[in-house]
Amino acid sequence: MYLDHAASTPMRPAAVSAMLPYLDQQYANPSGAHRVARRARQAVDESRERIAELAGWDPGGVVFTSGGTESDNTIVAGVIAARPGVAVCPRPEHHAVLASVERVEHRLVDADETGHVRLDRLAEALGPDTSLVSVMAVNNEVGTITDLAAVAEVVRARAPHAVLHTDAVQGACWLPLAEIARHVDALSLSAHKFGGPKGVGALLVRPAVRWEPLLVGGGQERDRRSGTHNVAGIVAMDVALAETQAGLRADGVRIAAQRDRLVDALVQRLGAAVIETVRRDRKVAGSAHVMFPGVENESLLFLLDEAGVCASAASACASGAMEPSHVLSAMGVERRSAAGALRLTLGVTTTDADVDRAVEAVVGAVTRLQAGAGRS
Amino acid sequence: MKVLVAMSGGVDSSVAAAELVGAGHAVTGVTMRLWGGASDTGCCSVADVDDARRVAQQLGIDHVVFNFADEFTERVVDPYVAAHAAGTTPNPCIECNRHLKFHRLAERAAHLGFDAVATGHHARIETVDGVRRVRRGADHAKDQSYVVHMLTQADLQRTSFPVGHLTKTEVRARAARLGLRTASKPDSQDVCFITEQAGREAFLGQRIPFTAAEVVDRRGTSLGRTDAVQLVTVGQRRRLGLPGGGPKRYVIEVDPVAGRVVVGDEADLLVTTTEVPVMTWSDEPETGDLVVQCSAHGTAQPATVVMAAAGVAVHWHEPTRRVAPGQSVVLYDPTDRYVLGGGVAG
Numbered sequence: 278m279y280l281d282h283a284a285s286t287p288m289r290p291a292a293v294s295a296m297l298p299y300l301d302q303q304y305a306n307p308s309g310a311h312r313v314a315r316r317a318r319q320a321v322d323e324s325r326e327r328i329a330e331l332a333g334w335d336p337g338g339v340v341f342t343s344g345g346t347e348s349d350n351t352i353v354a355g356v357i358a359a360r361p362g363v364a365v366c367p368r369p370e371h372h373a374v375l376a377s378v379e380r381v382e383h384r385l386v387d388a389d390e391t392g393h394v395r396l397d398r399l400a401e402a403l404g405p406d407t408s409l410v411s412v413m414a415v416n417n418e419v420g421t422i423t424d425l426a427a428v429a430e431v432v433r434a435r436a437p438h439a440v441l442h443t444d445a446v447q448g449a450c451w452l453p454l455a456e457i458a459r460h461v462d463a464l465s466l467s468a469h470k471f472g473g474p475k476g477v478g479a480l481l482v483r484p485a486v487r488w489e490p491l492l493v494g495g496g497q498e499r500d501r502r503s504g505t506h507n508v509a510g511i512v513a514m515d516v517a518l519a520e521t522q523a524g525l526r527a528d529g530v531r532i533a534a535q536r537d538r539l540v541d542a543l544v545q546r547l548g549a550a551v552i553e554t555v556r557r558d559r560k561v562a563g564s565a566h567v568m569f570p571g572v573e574n575e576s577l578l579f580l581l582d583e584a585g586v587c588a589s590a591a592s593a594c595a596s597g598a599m600e601p602s603h604v605l606s607a608m609g610v611e612r613r614s615a616a617g618a619l620r621l622t623l624g625v626t627t628t629d630a631d632v633d634r635a636v637e638a639v640v641g642a643v644t645r646l647q648a649g650a651g652r653s
Numbered sequence: 654m655k656v657l658v659a660m661s662g663g664v665d666s667s668v669a670a671a672e673l674v675g676a677g678h679a680v681t682g683v684t685m686r687l688w689g690g691a692s693d694t695g696c697c698s699v700a701d702v703d704d705a706r707r708v709a710q711q712l713g714i715d716h717v718v719f720n721f722a723d724e725f726t727e728r729v730v731d732p733y734v735a736a737h738a739a740g741t742t743p744n745p746c747i748e749c750n751r752h753l754k755f756h757r758l759a760e761r762a763a764h765l766g767f768d769a770v771a772t773g774h775h776a777r778i779e780t781v782d783g784v785r786r787v788r789r790g791a792d793h794a795k796d797q798s799y800v801v802h803m804l805t806q807a808d809l810q811r812t813s814f815p816v817g818h819l820t821k822t823e824v825r826a827r828a829a830r831l832g833l834r835t836a837s838k839p840d841s842q843d844v845c846f847i848t849e850q851a852g853r854e855a856f857l858g859q860r861i862p863f864t865a866a867e868v869v870d871r872r873g874t875s876l877g878r879t880d881a882v883q884l885v886t887v888g889q890r891r892r893l894g895l896p897g898g899g900p901k902r903y904v905i906e907v908d909p910v911a912g913r914v915v916v917g918d919e920a921d922l923l924v925t926t927t928e929v930p931v932m933t934w935s936d937e938p939e940t941g942d943l944v945v946q947c948s949a950h951g952t953a954q955p956a957t958v959v960m961a962a963a964g965v966a967v968h969w970h971e972p973t974r975r976v977a978p979g980q981s982v983v984l985y986d987p988t989d990r991y992v993l994g995g996g997v998a999g
Binding site for chain 2: 597
């Protein structure tokens with residue numbers, strides 16, 4: 278039972294089929310000057326146009342990258358390099374943004390109890406010295422959706438010259454991409470979160486934004502991202518994104534019902550032992566984040582893994598050890614509850630049977646660990 | 654048996670895991686993340702975790718990482734710093750075994766349904782007259798029974814030392830035969846949370862204020878001053894800031910409160926009794942004529958051990974160098990094979 282779709286989700290079969298010809302037949306480097314290269318180049322350009330269309334973006338502003346982390350690093354470092362100033366982001370951002378922001382002059386903004394940036398604090402953090410503001414579209418741990426319209430209003434009023442970027446890595450599989458994109462100047466995508474392959478993503482940037490590239494060399498992507506194009510990955514990303522966005526409504530309704538069934542069953546069976554971290558109307562359909570105060574999530578994940586349930590807790594450090602969640606900490610969650618956090622994330626391949634078996638496994642594991650005096 | 658083997662990323666625990674797999678047990682490897690700070694020798698650098706994971710993959714067993722960094726700081730690092738501040742000489746590896754490996758990890762293992770926790774220590778566990786005993790490792794040069802002396806009967810029922818019957822050479826040979834990447838990895842030295850580059854002085858200096866102390870002889874005559882009494886250990890001979898050329902002088906007493914370090918000649922260092930106020934017994938207390946070891950790589954010396962108001966008193970048969978307060982004193986049976994118990998010198 279795979280309930281870790283926010284970490285990565287299986288590739289869509291259509292995306293797998295779409296990428297295969299570019300591995301062994303249309304294998305040329307698209308920067309080449311011959312017919313095989315031109316065919317690869319055409320595939321890249323067509324994917325660029327389709328992704329731009331889905332986002333309501335100018336195709337010239339779509340830059341292919343190796344994924345979300347590269348896109349986030351590029352825009353933060355790139356904007357600050359072109360226009361020195363302060364970078365601002367909320368505390369519960371993904372580490373790809375947070376660590377990039379912390380490398381330059383920066384201010385971190387507090388979040389509310391759902392993990393949403395506090396708009397009053399955001400306003401206070403912005404000023405004429407602000408060059409870049411980055412606010413994620415959907416939180417990767419707890420699933421909270423950011424009201425980007427409200428964020429944009431604050432940013433435009435308080436720091437009209439600042440670049441507003443959103444890490445939409447967790448947003449593209451649940452929300453209409455154009456709805457996210459219309460509020461921002463730049464946006465990061467990662468293909469493997471919506472049924473594309475790992476190692477490919479995109480950075481969407483409005484033409485008016487001035488920024489320096491992170492990777493220099495052969496001058497691909499109009500000198501904005503050097504490196505040979507991952508042609509097969511780009512084609513597959515395009516197909517996966519198109520399918521995902523076309524199915525948003527139907528998939529969202531079905532998966533939200535499964536998520537509700539999962540969380541309702543846990544609440545019903547475990548009662549006060551379980552806390553639902555964020556109200557469901559504030560988060561995406563596939564996210565079920567709960568906390569079991571007094572239970573240690575490393576033990577819980579171990580027992581779930583043994584029972585065949587793939588889940589996660591917070592982000593892992595380089596060694597693979599669970600780190601205390603900076604997201605829950607920013608939300609003001611007490612340490613004892615945060616230590617018992619469990620993230621179950623559903624995706625398009627999740628079945629009702631998966632959900633029912635996961636409920637049994639979670640109830641069994643939590644009951645067992647609580648019997649072990651809570652400390653395990 | 655379902656066994657959780659603690660894998661540090663070193664060769665001993667790699668082969669311990671391999672031995673358990675070979676014996677047909679259901680084995681899971683775990684690497685404990687203990688120290689979040691800088692490290693070069695220890696068991697929690699990312700490279701060491703990589704080694705442990707790769708060995709587990711080669712052996713076909715699951716590998717997990719448990720983050721015990723908070724407990725390690727609370728139970729091992731903070732007391733280590735506090736002990737130095739108080740002028741004593743702690744052994745953090747023993748406290749890590751006591752609180753982390755054989756308590757925290759063992760407790761979690763039990764809750765997760767494991768029958769035993771295994772480590773790569775060079776020590777053996779044998780049953781003698783119905784009692785479980787820690788026996789010195791087969792490789793006497795590598796014996797680690799001293800650092801696992803705190804195991805009680807209950808602990809010993811659920812602990813396994815799969816390489817204790819092997820010599821280090823045999824351990825490396827088995828690792829090489831299995832093609833494990835840790836086969837020729839150097840042994841870890843020293844304290845894992847103190848880097849070779851910065852050293853103990855820098856580590857403690859960031860955490861406690863160093864205070865100066867008067868260095869005096871036994872009559873109280875001032876001989877000089879040391880800048881950091883917190884770094885001085887009983888038995889120490891060098892780096893006391895004393896003028897050279899005189900007779901060899903050893904530290905025989907450290908008093909950070911009074912700001913005084915007492916030095917004397919080698920004879921002054923010798924004592925006939927060592928007190929151990931708190932003991933952990935492996936089974937029932939056993940006293941009388943035993944052999945007693947006071948450092949990880951020291952030799953056990955004959956002594957008569959008697960119960961005291963608190964703990965035990967060790968009456969040495971031959972005067973012996975005084976044990977720095979904070980060091981562990983471990984009692985072995987008269988044949989010098991089995992651990993009977995141990996505690997920290999007062």
